[in-house]
Amino acid sequence: MNTNAETVVRAAYRAAEGSVLDVQGFMDLFAEDGVFNNVVAGESYRGEHLGDPVAFMGALAPDVHRELHRFHVMGDVVAVELTIQGTFTGPFETPAGTIRPTGAALNIPTVDFWYVEDGRIKEFNCYVGLSVMLAQLGVQPDFASAVTASAAVRR
Numbered sequence: 001m002n003t004n005a006e007t008v009v010r011a012a013y014r015a016a017e018g019s020v021l022d023v024q025g026f027m028d029l030f031a032e033d034g035v036f037n038n039v040v041a042g043e044s045y046r047g048e049h050l051g052d053p054v055a056f057m058g059a060l061a062p063d064v065h066r067e068l069h070r071f072h073v074m075g076d077v078v079a080v081e082l083t084i085q086g087t088f089t090g091p092f093e094t095p096a097g098t099i100r101p102t103g104a105a106l107n108i109p110t111v112d113f114w115y116v117e118d119g120r121i122k123e124f125n126c127y128v129g130l131s132v133m134l135a136q137l138g139v140q141p142d143f144a145s146a147v148t149a150s151a152a153v154r155r
Contacts, residue, residue, distance in 0.1 A: 061086025
């Protein structure tokens with residue numbers, strides 16, 4: 001039987017599925033002062049922006065699906081090991097410009113920690129395998145530029 005915290009978290013995953021993509025429904029599961037932390041990217045979302053990452057993934061991969069591998073419920077804390085899957089058919093906006101869709105398959109390892117209070121999500125900490133995601137999008141690190149930049153700092 002699902003605990004209240006598990007039910008809330010599963011509803012959040014369901015709302016974020018590409019076949020559903022209910023951004024407002026996802027946001028409505030959060031407490032008034034709830035926060036969504038994209039920990040790896042160093043970004044936090046609150047209020048009217050809680051659904052921004054869900055909308056972003058839905059645009060990047062309209063068929064986005066989260067394969068839930070392990071689900072751990074510890075009272076009001078839920079930890080989930082998952083893979084974010086989909087097809088890169090939407091544009092990927094970057095500070096340097098737009099990466100056009102390639103049709104590449106995405107299979108991004110992720111770990112999520114959800115903190116639920118009084119049946120609402122108080123805090124959601126998402127740890128996306130960003131380096132894996134970028135490689136799957138065709139974005140490779142530019143080590144040469146980093147070496148050049150670090151040499152310029154020493155001067």
